Amino acid sequence: KAGVTQTPRYLIKTRGQQVTLSCSPISGHRSVSWYQQTPGQGLQFLFEYFSETQRNKGNFPGRFSGRQFSNSRSEMNVSTLELGDSALYLCASKVEAGGITDTQYFGPGTRLTVL
Amino acid sequence: TQLLEQSPQFLSIQEGENLTVYCNSSSVFSSLQWYRQEPGEGPVLLVTVVTGGEVKKLKRLTFQFGDARKDSSLHITAAQPGDTGLYLCAHRGGNQFYFGTGTSLTVIP
Numbered sequence: 001k002a003g004v005t006q007t008p009r010y011l012i013k014t015r016g017q018q019v020t021l022s023c024s025p026i027s028g029h030r031s032v033s034w035y036q037q038t039p040g041q042g043l044q045f046l047f048e049y050f051s052e053t054q055r056n057k058g059n060f061p062g063r064f065s066g067r068q069f070s071n072s073r074s075e076m077n078v079s080t081l082e083l084g085d086s087a088l089y090l091c092a093s094k095v096e097a098g099g100i101t102d103t104q105y106f107g108p109g110t111r112l113t114v115l
Numbered sequence: 116t117q118l119l120e121q122s123p124q125f126l127s128i129q130e131g132e133n134l135t136v137y138c139n140s141s142s143v144f145s146s147l148q149w150y151r152q153e154p155g156e157g158p159v160l161l162v163t164v165v166t167g168g169e170v171k172k173l174k175r176l177t178f179q180f181g182d183a184r185k186d187s188s189l190h191i192t193a194a195q196p197g198d199t200g201l202y203l204c205a206h207r208g209g210n211q212f213y214f215g216t217g218t219s220l221t222v223i224p
Contacts, residue, residue, distance in 0.1 A: 042214060102207070103160055106157025108155065109156075
């Protein structure tokens, strides 16, 4: 079974631009979560999608948005990029059995650099 | 936000040495997870501990959940270069996972 895939792996943008990142979950997984990882703040939750609906959202500004398609693939968008948005963006998928031992599987991430 | 503090933040040891990293909080958790993240990759789940006082072993890795379910530790015996990576603890709150600050481990051959 193929793992979580993310595209692109690396991206360089300039301030003010917008960016769209893509995530394909493991087949059969309906929940997709997005995280931002930086050296200073660590791994922080952005949002989670389940069955095309945003189910949970972290404490990030409205410039960060996402969506999920009927095939469970997900995209996240960041508008009006700022230097501080430079980070590794990770996507994770899980089956969503609802138990406390749910396992989420991470993709390799997209390294975004904002100049 | 239920803060998970990990210590030490950085650890550099020689191959063959033993080490312990810690994950602490003032909150009580129903479960805790440990992940390892290698450079250029996403975190990979190592173990989930659920019961207070629980000890789980994964080859040379031993995970313990505190009796009060507020803390956890990871002990590595005879570390190898392949153990190098960022070790993260995490807990699930609602539909969201909260991650600790991480311990960056380097094992020198």
